[in-house]
Amino acid sequence: MTENRTPDSSRRSERSRRAIHDAALGLVGEVGYPKTTIEAxxxxxxxxxxxxxxxxxxKAxxxxxxxxxxxERTAGRAEGEPAPALPxxxxxAADLGTVLRATVDELNDPAFEAPTRALAAEGIVDPRLGAEFVEKLLAPSFELYAARLRAAQEAGQVRADADPRxxxxxxxxxxxxxxxLRTGPLTHDYADAIVDHVLRGLLPNP
Known part of the structure; x- marks a missing residue:
């Protein structure tokens, strides 16, 4: 006797969403954002x-x-799960350097570069998308930096009057x-130099 099973619509929807996500990312990486269409x-x-x-x-x-x-997938997180705190x-200096180096690696990764550039550019001409880009992508990571800097303030490693933001x-x-702007190479050495220069202004006076 054949068992009749009701199709799992939520699972089918999730498969479709994943396929659409992968298609959008793949097309932007291959043909660029302007040539990527909803039809494609x-x-x-x-x-x-x-x-x-x-x-x-x-399409944006x-x-x-x-x-x-x-x-989220690259970081091994479930959908909607917050990013872990900074080390x-x-x-x-070592903690900030570790995170900024990881940022450099991500920006240089072809899988991330094309969609990031497309969203950054589109967010300039589309204020609503720009606000969503900040809310979903930038604001959470900014808060992690701010939390780490506040912890350093509490530990006396950063000037008390420094603004974490x-x-x-x-x-x-x-x-x-x-x-x-592609004004120079984006490297780990550059990330380390930024941390060094910024901390010179943040460290408490002797």
């Missing part, structure tokens, strides 16, 4: 256009969700600037 994403993912439009209003929204999911070994922007700003 749907064709590669094996779904109808209306399936995509039911979940996302635009698809790419943003795909990029967030890629970051706190007691050596602030300004300090974290001094760390990540130069890396982002060099990467976006």
């Amino acid at each position: 994403i749907a064709a590669r993912a094996g779904v109808g256009k209306q399936t995509i439009y039911r979940w996302w209003p635009s 929204a698809v790419l943003l969700d795909a990029f967030v999911a890629l970051g 706190d070994t007691g050596d602030l 300004v300090a974290l922007e001094l760390l990540v700003g130069p890396v982002t600037h060099r990467w976006l």
